[in-house]
Amino acid sequence: MARPEVLDRIKEAEREADEIVEDAHEQREARIQEARTEAEQIREQAREEARELKSRRLDEAREEIEAEREEIIAEGEADRQALESHAESQRNEVVGYAVNLFTEAVDAQT
Template sequence: MPRPEVLERIKSAESDADDIIAQAERERDELISDARDRAEQIRAEAESEASEMEERRLAEAREEIEAEREAIIEEGEDAREELVAEAQSNVEEAVEYTVERFEEAVHAQT
């Protein structure tokens, strides 16, 4: 093969190699860009899910607190009703006791 043809083939091969390298670099840059975009999308989705989970947990905690609060209030109301009933039954005894003491004091003075 003559020398000019060999040189031409070498130049052609180098040009092809340069084209292949340039195409590979473009593809690499595109893949990196796509990967970064996907990573950003995943991060945004994760933040959104975390935010939603936080809201759900807060809502659940508020519901639990409200239920506990209602239970405590109900217990307090039940205890108050018991105390009122007990106090009312003691009122009669206290009145009787006071009347007896008063009568004793009156009789003692006479």
């Protein structure tokens, strides 16, 4: 094989090697970009799932608070009714006691 042919084949091999290296770099960059895109999608999905979980937990907490509030209000209403009933049952006794005090005070002045 003549020397110019050998040199041409070497140059062609070097061009092919350069193309292979360039293709490999391009493929590497493409895979890196794909990985970055996929990672961003995963992060966004995780953020969305976290928002949904937070929302569900807040809703559950609000429901628990509302149930507890209703229970406290019901207990307070029951206590108020019991106190009112007790006060009503003692009204005649208190009125009689006040009349007696008043009568004694009037009698003491005369």
